[in-house]
Amino acid sequence: MTTTAPDTGTRMRSEDRRVLVLEAATRVFGERGYHGATTDAVAKAAGVSQPYVVRMFGSKEAMFLAVLERAVSRMMASFRAALEESTAESETPDAETLHRCIAHNYVELLSDRGLLLSLMQAFMLGADPVIGPEARACMRRVYEFLRDDAGMSPAEAHGFLSTGMMLNTLVGLRMADDYEKEPAVRELLDEVFPTKLPFLLSLRDRQS
C-alpha cells in the first residue's frame, strides 16, 4: 500500500532547493538563535522533510556556517554597492556621503528578514569552538573592508560598526513593537532610524 501522498510531480534542482533552505534557515536561526532553532523548523519553513535538510548540509552546525557565510557575503556585497554609489556621487566622497549610502543599502538588507539577526546570533557564539572562529572572521572581513576599501579611519570604522550593532540589537529586540505604546521607544527609534522608520515599521507586520 502507498503510505505517502501521491507526488505532485514537481521536482527542483538541488541547487535551487538549497537556496530555499538557506533562506528558510536564515529566518529560523535569526529568530530563535543557533541552539533554539531546530532542523525540523527549518524543514517546515522550507517545505521539505527534516532528514533532507540534515543530509543537505551534513549537520545543523554546517548548515549554520553556510547561513553565516551567505549572510556576510551578501552584507559585503551590499557595502560594496554602497561604496560605488558614493564614489559615483563624488570622486572622493566625504564620510557623511559614504555613511548615507551604506545606511541606505544596510536597511535594505533588513528585507531579508533574519540575515542581520543570524549574523548577530553568530556574534554571540564566540565561545563555540567551531562557530566562534568563523564568526570572528566575519567581523574581521567587515572591519577590513571599512578600513582598506571604504577608506575609513579606525575611529570611523568603530563608529560605523557601533551604529550597526545598535540597529541589529533593536531589530533583535523587536523594539518597533512598542513604538506606539512607549514614548521613550518612539523617541529612540526616531533618533536611530531618522529616515527609514516607515520601512522598519512595515517590516514589523510581515509574517512570522
Added chain:
Amino acid sequence: MTTTAPDTGTRMRSEDRRVLVLEAATRVFGERGYHGATTDAVAKAAGVSQPYVVRMFGSKEAMFLAVLERAVSRMMASFRAALEESTAESETPDAETLHRCIAHNYVELLSDRGLLLSLMQAFMLGADPVIGPEARACMRRVYEFLRDDAGMSPAEAHGFLSTGMMLNTLVGLRMADDYEKEPAVRELLDEVFPTKLPFLLSLRDRQS
C-alpha cells in the same frame, strides 16, 4: 543501604544559595545563550543538583528572567554610581566626563563574567512571547535613565548605547582571542578599548 555520599554537614541558607545559583546561571546563559544553556550546566556550575535549580525558580524560563532582572539592576546601579562620580567631579559635568565615568564602571561590570552577555542574549530574544517584552523593558529602563537622570540628549544616548552594544558584541565574539594573531583585530580593539585593554585581555584567560 546509603546510595549518596555522606553529607559534609554544611548547609546554606537558601537566600545565599540563590545568589550562587544566579551567578552561575549568569555565566552559563552568557556563554551559551538562553536555549543553549541547560539547567544541568547551571547546577554543575553552582555545585548543586539539577532538580534543585529547577525547583528554586520553577522553570528555566523563570530562572532566565531572574538573571535578566539582576543583570539590569546591577548595570543601572553601576550607571548611577558613575553619575554620582561625575557630578562629584564637577557640578554640571560635560558629556565627556560622564562618558568617562560610565565607561570606567561599565568595564568593571565585565568582571562579573556573563552579566553583559546575558543581557545581550536577552536582546536577541525579542520574538519570545515571555522574554521579549521583559527584554524590551530592560532596554527602555536604560534609555530612560540616560535621558532623564544622566541628562543626555537623544543623540547622546544613541551614541552611548551604540558603543555599549559594540563592546558587548566584541566580548560575545571573544574577539580578544585574536588580538595577537590578527593585526586588524589589534587595531580595532585598541580603538574600542583605549584604556581598558589590559583589563580586557586579562579577562580572556580566566576559567571557562
Added chain:
DNA sequence: GTTGGTGGTAATCGAATGATTACAAATGGC
C-alpha cells in the same frame, strides 16, 4: 527526643531533537 520545617539529592519520565537508514519516485542519457 521528637517533630516539623528547611535544604537538599537520586531516580526517573516524557517530549523534543539531530541524525541515520531504508526506500520510493522522478529525471535524463543512451
Added chain:
DNA sequence: GCCATTTGTAATCATTCGATTACCACCAAC
C-alpha cells in the same frame, strides 16, 4: 524502454533536557 543518478520521504533511533516524584538529612523549638 531501460537503467543509473538525483531528489526526495517515512520511520525510527539514541540522546538530551526540563521537569516531577519521592525521599533523605540537618536543625531549631518545645
